[in-house]
Amino acid sequence: MVKILLPQLSEGVQKATVSYWYFKAGDKVNEKDDLVELTTDKATFNLPSPCSGTLTEILVLEGSTVNVGDSLGIIQES
């Protein structure tokens, strides 16, 4: 199981908002696929998938905020 973690997008900024999931829970994903779009201030940032596998769980829904280092979802590696 690989956790999808929110990286540091800006110095001193600890939060981002999940604006779009490119996949649903249960979908197969490939490493480097755009997985989730995050929004901070007037910028969007695409987080790529850290590995190939199945997105088993989405932990932070669109519109919700997430802290740096927290898990956005879980991928079961294939």
Added chain:
Amino acid sequence: MPLKVIELGLVDFQDAWDRQRELFREVKESRLRCGLIVCRHYPAITVSRRANRNNILASPEVLKNKGVGIYAVERGGDVTYHGPGQLIAYPVFNLNYFKKDIHWFLRFLEGLVIRCLRESGIKGDRIEGLTGVWAGRSKIAAIGIAVRNWITFHGLSLNVQNSDLSNFSLIRPCGMDIMVTSMETISGKVIPIEKIQRDLVNLFKTSCGI
């Protein structure tokens, strides 16, 4: 650090969007660290994924009659308007070579606009928490970017001439009840966009060493 500059003139939003994607690929796949597209747009409204469509106030019929296209885009922010009286800049910067910090890049763009305004004798300011550049209480430049693989696209629009300002009433800019102004309004004289374009491109060029 050389900056590749592409000057498109007055183009459809879609054309410039396509050119942004080409430039993005070039920056991603080559050693080019930064590129810049500058242009003006025929009237267009762009909305982000997060935007509230209710912030488009005009009906589809009104927009059609005015020839204003609507484009859903991947940048941050809400809804904005673009038209020929604005100067548009789309910086495609590989932040891996600069600073991997999204807010730093937003502040960098604001700083360039503020310096560009200063060259025309206009005082532009930041307002904390409200990304963009402001002249007094009115917004003079809007900023909204997207970052993929730490490469930026989309960018900024600076209101130079007054010709479009009335079209901002078609929307609630940025989803807020804000006033919008232009360099022409502030200075009380017509300002040639070509001059502002030269100033802004030069500022980008000299700032690329950052």
